[in-house]
Amino acid sequence: MAQLFLPANSRIKRGKHWALPTTSSAKRVRVKDFKVYRWNGVKGERPRLDRYKLDLNSCGPMVLDGLIAIKNKIDSTLTFRRSCREGVCGSCAMNIDGTNTLACTKPMASVRGSIKVYPLPHCSVIKDLVANLDGSYRQLATIEPWLQAATEVGKGKGKDKSKGMRERKQTPQARAALDGSYECILCFCCSTSCPSYWWNPDKYLGPAVLLQAYRWLMDSRDGAEQKRLRALADPFKLYRCHTIMNCTNACPKGLNPAKAIAEIKKMVAKKPKDTLQGYL
Amino acid sequence: MLRFLFHVFFPRNDKSGRAHWVAQRVSACALLPLYGWLLLSALPMAGKLHYNELLAWMGEPFNAVMIVLLIYFSMRHMALGMEVIIDDYIAHPTLNRIALLVMRWSTLLLALSVLTASAKIIFFPSFSL
Ligand code: SF4
Ligand code: SF4
Ligand code: FES
Numbered sequence: 001m002a003q004l005f006l007p008a009n010s011r012i013k014r015g016k017h018w019a020l021p022t023t024s025s026a027k028r029v030r031v032k033d034f035k036v037y038r039w040n041g042v043k044g045e046r047p048r049l050d051r052y053k054l055d056l057n058s059c060g061p062m063v064l065d066g067l068i069a070i071k072n073k074i075d076s077t078l079t080f081r082r083s084c085r086e087g088v089c090g091s092c093a094m095n096i097d098g099t100n101t102l103a104c105t106k107p108m109a110s111v112r113g114s115i116k117v118y119p120l121p122h123c124s125v126i127k128d129l130v131a132n133l134d135g136s137y138r139q140l141a142t143i144e145p146w147l148q149a150a151t152e153v154g155k156g157k158g159k160d161k162s163k164g165m166r167e168r169k170q171t172p173q174a175r176a177a178l179d180g181s182y183e184c185i186l187c188f189c190c191s192t193s194c195p196s197y198w199w200n201p202d203k204y205l206g207p208a209v210l211l212q213a214y215r216w217l218m219d220s221r222d223g224a225e226q227k228r229l230r231a232l233a234d235p236f237k238l239y240r241c242h243t244i245m246n247c248t249n250a251c252p253k254g255l256n257p258a259k260a261i262a263e264i265k266k267m268v269a270k271k272p273k274d275t276l277q278g279y280l
Numbered sequence: 281m282l283r284f285l286f287h288v289f290f291p292r293n294d295k296s297g298r299a300h301w302v303a304q305r306v307s308a309c310a311l312l313p314l315y316g317w318l319l320l321s322a323l324p325m326a327g328k329l330h331y332n333e334l335l336a337w338m339g340e341p342f343n344a345v346m347i348v349l350l351i352y353f354s355m356r357h358m359a360l361g362m363e364v365i366i367d368d369y370i371a372h373p374t375l376n377r378i379a380l381l382v383m384r385w386s387t388l389l390l391a392l393s394v395l396t397a398s399a400k401i402i403f404f405p406s407f408s409l
Binding site: 199200238239240 | 296297298300301302364367368369371
């Protein structure tokens with residue numbers, strides 16, 4: 001549901017100011033200012049905005065490097081998710097300088113002034129920069145993101161069930177149809193930047209999940225196309241997308257979920273027979 | 281009777297987003313040439329025509345059909361658009377149903393009154409109360 005004001009427990013108050021850690025290096029310091037959203041997970045307590053000062057010469061170039069340096073050298077209670085630190089796991093998605101992106105691929109130098117870091121928008125927060133994505137993961141499961149072939153290829157015979165099994169081959173063209181959707185790392189930067197997803201996160205699937213739905217619709221080896229399309233055709237799961245394109249803007253992998261959603265709408269419209277009769 | 285009209289204007293469509301999506305595009309495509317026609321034919325007449333001449337213009341069969349189509353598709357397109365806004369912003373199930381119902385009935389009544397007014401002009405241009 002659209003809301004005009006933040007609920008009381010989401011209003012941010014002023015936080016602590018942390019001093020620049022002293023360094024022994026003789027190099028000139030390049031100070032960068034961080035403003036980081038903090039919430040300790042205690043119900044009834046309001047989130048705060050802590051300020052840190054960091055010497056850019058003392059850490060790597062990305063925002064994630066900065067956050068790690070803060071955690072290691074200044075404030076060990078700062079909590080965030082990260083794993084691969086190279087843009088392939090999707091763990092470190094957060095809102096940096098007003099846009100959803102991956103902290104590990106966002107250079108600190110690309111942010112003018114102080115670096116503002118918040119958790120992904122319009123999610124409940126678990127702690128500090130860790131957003132709760134349970135609902136989005138559950139939605140991903142509903143589109144059945146696995147291969148559902150129409151025919152079995154070389155079913156195993158006799159005792160050894162793997163005997164006679166063959167791989168499912170794709171032509172290079174059929175494989176190319178998956179370009180632009182298989183690269184998605186499910187960071188949910190797109191879904192959490194989508195106003196339609198903010199207002200109806202329980203009923204609208206959101207761009208990340210719809211891009212995955214498209215990925216399986218486009219797979220030449222998958223045989224469940226009609227079933228998948230039918231499952232998407234209700235008024236909310238797919239059609240809350242109004243091509244606002246925030247998702248495409250936000251995607252740190254340069255993908256275009258909005259286009260995939262438009263393609264799904266076209267596929268559904270072409271679907272033979274259904275509820276179109278008597279409708280103009 | 282009204283109930284029948286209501287269902288002609290708003291077929292049961294709450295189950296399929298597909299029908300709504302297609303209908304929105306069909307009405308949009310229909311409106312493009314209709315409004316193009318309205319602009320091209322009505323603009324040059326603006327300020328030059330007498331009341332009676334305008335009534336006569338609307339009474340011509342082609343113009344009359346175009347105007348009726350224009351009203352139908354405009355109202356239909358408006359209702360489809362309002363439905364999107366209501367579904368986007370009013371999540372509460374009961375409030376959503378009430379808003380949709382009020383919106384649909386008022387669009388239908390609006391469409392009916394505009395169509396009645398046009399019918400009067402087209403068929404009885406000189407009739408007045
Ligand atoms: S294009 Fe669709 S999915 Fe993407 S941000 Fe807009 S409404 Fe959301
Ligand atoms: S489409 Fe892009 S932004 Fe969305 S989940 Fe996939 S990688 Fe992340
Ligand atoms: S840490 Fe894996 S994407 Fe950033």
